[in-house]
Amino acid sequence: MQPLTEVVSRTVVLRERNIDTDQIIPARFLTTTQRKGLGKHAFNDWRALADGSPNPEFPFNRAENAGARILVAGRNFGCGSSREHAPWALTDLGLRAVISAEIADIFRSNALKNGLLPIVLDGAIVDELLDQPGIELRIDVAQRSVTLPDGRVAHFPLDAFARTCLLEGVDQLGYLLKQDAAIARFESTRLEQHTQEFRHAR
């Protein structure tokens, strides 16, 4: 994973609350066996008008939003399916951060494994951001802060481990593999009591 220390970008805004992962990437695009190339299907069903032509009003269809790296969305972003295809699609669009008043648990976990920073801010600030699409924000991962154009700074929660992983590009699987001795110890002690279940599970 590439380290992520700072994101400076204008925002793209999707005001809707409860944007579920079926909206981010509809299920019919999940037959892929790859991680890459899903950006073209991101928000597929919101991008087109009924006749199939691109909806000129949809933010990700608008020229001024090309290259934007920060999405500001309504409360409870990323609810629903656990599909990691959702953060894959968003990062493929070039996004590196999502700001919302609430972000769903599984989406949040998946986003962090793909260098997409989930930022939860106070509802009043998010409302302000939702009302001003296109403003430039500066996100500082080390400081856990978002700086608004007028200089105000909002802080967001980010646990120390997630922060380190982003800043240093730590690969979480690599981290887990290094815990092999502890895992082996756990298996040899506790699991001895529980072998029965898997003796039958073969």
Added chain:
Amino acid sequence: MTSQPRTLFDKLWDAHIVTPETEAAPAILYVDLHLIHEVTSPQAFAELDARGLPVRRPERTKGTLDHSTPTLPANANGQLPYVNDEARAQVDTLRANCRRFGVELFDYDSPQRGIVHVMGPELGLTQPGQTIVCGDSHTATHGAFGALAFGIGTSEVGHVLATQCLLQRKPKTLAIEVNGALPPGVGAKDLILHVIGVIGVNGGTGHVIEYRGSAIRALSMEQRMTVCNMSIEAGARAGLIAPDDVTFDYLRGRPRAPQGDAFGAAVEEWKRLRTDEGATFDREVRIDARDIQPTVTWGTHPGQVAAVSAQVPGGDDADDAKARDYMGWEANAAVAGRAVDVVFVGSCTNSRLSDLREAAGVLRGRRVHPRVRMLVVPGSEQVKREAEREGIDRIVRDAGAEWREPGCSMCIAMNGDLVGAGQLAVSTSNRNFEGRQGKGARTVLASPATAAACAVAGEITDPRPYLTTQPAPHSAAQLETV
């Protein structure tokens, strides 16, 4: 290990900690059972390949084919009617990965293949006290057995394959206590839709739910699975029910459950899996079962629910207005009476034998309304066999509905089983998101009884009259001439 009273969740969590969490690092949580399917696993196996890693504990991972799989039988040449070549390739990829890494796969030739959350419990793979994960958010289903079960992303599928562990921060706990008796004709699906309506589509975010109370204890194992299955629709990754005699009776004799004396010993262990007297939850919600009526969703997320006898909300809430617009409702419209195009009985929420019996009880001697297309999709090969032994397939077909092969089918609608744009589907599945069942499709979530009643009536309707009365002797024949 400690005298302090603990919740069921605490006990499950504590028993699986390889390394406790600190401020600097999350806990390392050991996974007892890992379930995989074709959609969320290929990129995880690719990660193992890229690093030259084996699967650490292949006997603890079990695979099935369910999401991309056709629910129509193979043609005369033995070819399955996949929606496209990519879907076929995805299934072939899982098959190849399981073979290469030594993982047991319940393939098409297995009499035990099924939707992952139907198959695990049915085989007795799912057991109280386990940690169970799957790259699928409805893994919460297995919590009905007093297991800590939750959905993970594909990167985490790779973590579990390679290390049998996950990095996890301890979630908060939410007790949902449902007391009293459910009214006649009201079931587990109505209960959980009502609960989600009360706490909201994000009401469980950051929490593990424990469902408690006399109404929960009174549920069968299959009904408990329906309840836990939809925990994620309230934002909770996991939902739990403490195991009891209902659980133990369900598991006894299942092929992958402990057998003989070992079963008795396991039950003694499992009986300790309950929240101690005096243990506290981060939040508690109390619900009176007597308030629950046949309930459906009217909107575009599972928290937008109404009793079948009620109205769609009016008001100027932007999200409600957007949902009304997508679903084609007027403000304050009556839910009942809305014309229905498609009815789907199936999914990991409601495709078990008791669900199919419930639907068949309504369909018996009746006909599906001429404007309605109805699909009934059993959750597993075993459910299909048992249902056919009881003649449920014949009741379904005689009513004019389609009887399909097991799979996720129209719930996630990625195998070609689709609802058309603008059509209204009453579905026993778990998600009514925009386009969930097909681009532009409109979904109303309901119980199997309500779905079947809607199929017969051709409109959204209260199922209770269909449950208490049998059709007049000649009504089926008369309707056939419509």
